[in-house]
Amino acid sequence: MSPSNLEILAYEDTPLGPLCLRRRELLSSPGTVVTEVTLNHEFLMSSYHTASEVALAGFALEMHEGRELTVLVGGLGLGYTAHEALASPRVSNVLVLELLPQVIDWLEQELVPLSAVLKADERFRTELDDVFVRLAAPPAETFDLILIDVDHAPDFPLSSANASFYTEVGVERARRHLAPGGVLAVWSSAENPTFVRALERVFGDVRVEPVTFFNDLVHEEVTDWIFLAR
Numbered sequence: 001m002s003p004s005n006l007e008i009l010a011y012e013d014t015p016l017g018p019l020c021l022r023r024r025e026l027l028s029s030p031g032t033v034v035t036e037v038t039l040n041h042e043f044l045m046s047s048y049h050t051a052s053e054v055a056l057a058g059f060a061l062e063m064h065e066g067r068e069l070t071v072l073v074g075g076l077g078l079g080y081t082a083h084e085a086l087a088s089p090r091v092s093n094v095l096v097l098e099l100l101p102q103v104i105d106w107l108e109q110e111l112v113p114l115s116a117v118l119k120a121d122e123r124f125r126t127e128l129d130d131v132f133v134r135l136a137a138p139p140a141e142t143f144d145l146i147l148i149d150v151d152h153a154p155d156f157p158l159s160s161a162n163a164s165f166y167t168e169v170g171v172e173r174a175r176r177h178l179a180p181g182g183v184l185a186v187w188s189s190a191e192n193p194t195f196v197r198a199l200e201r202v203f204g205d206v207r208v209e210p211v212t213f214f215n216d217l218v219h220e221e222v223t224d225w226i227f228l229a230r
Helices: 051-063 080-086 101-108 115-120 131-136 160-166 168-175 193-202
Strands: 006-012 019-025 033-039 042-046 069-074 091-098 124-128 143-148 178-188 206-215 220-229
Touching (some): 006 101, 019 101, 051 143, 051 178, 051 206, 051 220, 069 080, 069 131, 080 091, 080 115, 091 101, 101 115, 101 124, 131 160, 131 168, 160 168, 168 178, 168 193, 178 193, 193 206, 193 220
Parallel strands (some): 069 091, 143 178
Antiparallel strands (some): 006 019, 019 033, 033 042, 206 220
């Protein structure tokens, strides 16, 4: 760590704004080193609190009883959702679609904590693509689980182009990419009854699961939300 306890691992411009990967030692917990991502100068994710990213895969796996499951993950991030899916012996392969090539490069250069583990798993692969564009198009293949962690929330997308996914038409198009009995799971930092109603009009079984944890960095309890539809 540098004297300031902050190391900038990567900093590049993207169509969504400046993207920064940084590593720092927590002043409140000496010896604890975290990796963080900011986008357009706003905090996006951290390796310190990953409960909801893990739960995104965990809840979806609970809803599907099958084996040899195929999984599509929208958004690579720091890899915790894909890692949790791969931890299940019932999963045969995980495809991650990532919009930003820089994020895939971080993985390839082993700049993020789970890089080596993910790269060593033969069931794991990444593709450079927009998951929302892929799901809006007719399916070339289907998946048992589709896990989406891209936007802050359905009403707070990183790009206005993503907004159509969170409508009845958007989730109906996404449903076509699911195999029979398949599960769609979407991460959000906030509740959204409008999105829930859209899911209920398309799917037969809809759940909303809160994931609450104490964020000691800001000294408050935080709740993220997982929307699930089968």
